[in-house]
Amino acid sequence: MWKAEAEPRGGSHLKAAPVLPPGRWQEFDPFLLMMEDWFQAGTFDFHPHRGFETVTYVIEGRLKHEDSFGGYGILEPGDVQWMTAGSGIIHSEDPLPGETVHSLQLWLNLPKAEKMTPPRYQDLKASAMPVRREAGAVVRVFSGSSGGVAAETKNVVPVTFVDISLEAGASVSQDLPGDYNGFIYVLEGRGRFGAEETPAEAGHVLRLGGAGGAAESEATLRADEPLRAVLFAGRPIGEPVVQHGPFVMTTAGDIKLAIEDYHAGKFGRPKRR
Template sequence: MNTGNEAVERAISRVWEVSPRPGQGSHLKVGQVLKPGLWKDYDPFLLLMEDWFQSGTFDFHPHRGIETVTFVLEGKLKHEDNHGGYGVLEPGDVQWMTAGRGIIHSEDPLPGETVHSLQLWVNLPRASKMAEPRYQDMKAADAAVRREPGVMVRVFSGASGDVRAATLNHVPVTYLEIVMEAGAELRQTLPGSYNGFVYVLEGSGRFGGNEKPGTERHVLWLGSADGAEQSELTIRADTPLRVLLIAGEPLGEPVVAYGPFVMNTDAEIQQAFEDYRSGKFGPIPE
């Protein structure tokens, strides 16, 4: 175990490929980037789904106990919720929605649009499960940006180099979009305790201290930092490369999930359904 203060180079411990499958109706395709149910492995992340969909797929529905982070790759997506949140996301934009104690929202492409998006569910710690709902729109054009030779990093949450996002977080999370020219290299510092992964959107490169190759639709999971306080991930672009790097502090708490609700006990899940049916989540918008 490393007990010093030096940053340990992260290796890549696992690689898998995302294979989108046909959906139903206006839900055209879906890919499981992080498959639901592996709560301990992915902590603090619950799932990451890649979706291609048209209007009417995700009408008003409730959530409790989580945050959803939506990254739009193609199309224009309208968000609306019953706590006053409203916005239209375009390609490259991110929405960070805290469901907390309960929210009812919809995610609907604008008329005639097909949206291609990635939605991450971040678990909330026990102390924040019933937090006040919150909605943060992060436009690509307004994001904090780190620039290195041949490298552009949009910082939607957390930090990269000396650049830090102003995102409000219940769980410490680093969420980066990284665009690199062929031959460029990036070193990204992360707390050694973080779990995390890279998802390759375009191009190919080598990742981590073991220079694991990755190409489009590959998920590369970060190995352990061996107890070090700080760690470092190296990314080398073999071709023009675009990836998401997502990492966060594990909660180490029990997870009970049913549908749109994620809590710590079965009783809390039952209470969530009772509260939703009794109107405690608030009215569904007209």
């Protein structure tokens, strides 16, 4: 377990906290990194990506997405954009004028065989996502399933992503395939996690341990006070990771090609709306 510490940034990027620090590729596989950001308009103007997916969860504020393949959306608090960069895309994520957006952005790796898949944008509205309800617990399912409640989100790499809200004293268990790797990030409140009831509070990140070869596993959350957390888990890819700025491939040669293709205009041309 560790704590994500926010640091001030210059310009219109007010603060940023590394939830999953970059570079620990094998430990976090299939996840590459996750940042918690507080930012204003102009911070993330048009920029390229290739070889992975971005999953952006808006906590506060309204965020506009535009990309070079026609993807467009206004995300409200609780909404998610799931963007498959694949073979290459140029996009922007811009708060609406006068607003500060508080968000999480996860980078999800793609296997070598899928890194050049066509780009895709999924706008996942919180109001349209399936919800699992238990006593004192609300689990909103953005990807994968929870207690038999499943989302229709399209995945390249199998991933479970749920937002869990618990009343004080309530508990819930999230079922997962035994081969998944994952983590829980506490957004609000305080509680105990897992079979050992590890205590954690807002800002803490908890790794989900392996199932020891079992086909299935589960993660249990118990709230000592009103608690909100996000849980991400996915099937490891087990391939080399070479990252250079906004490109994530498996070899240095593929990174060089990505840079060349971007400068050659092969990532499409974005248009502002």
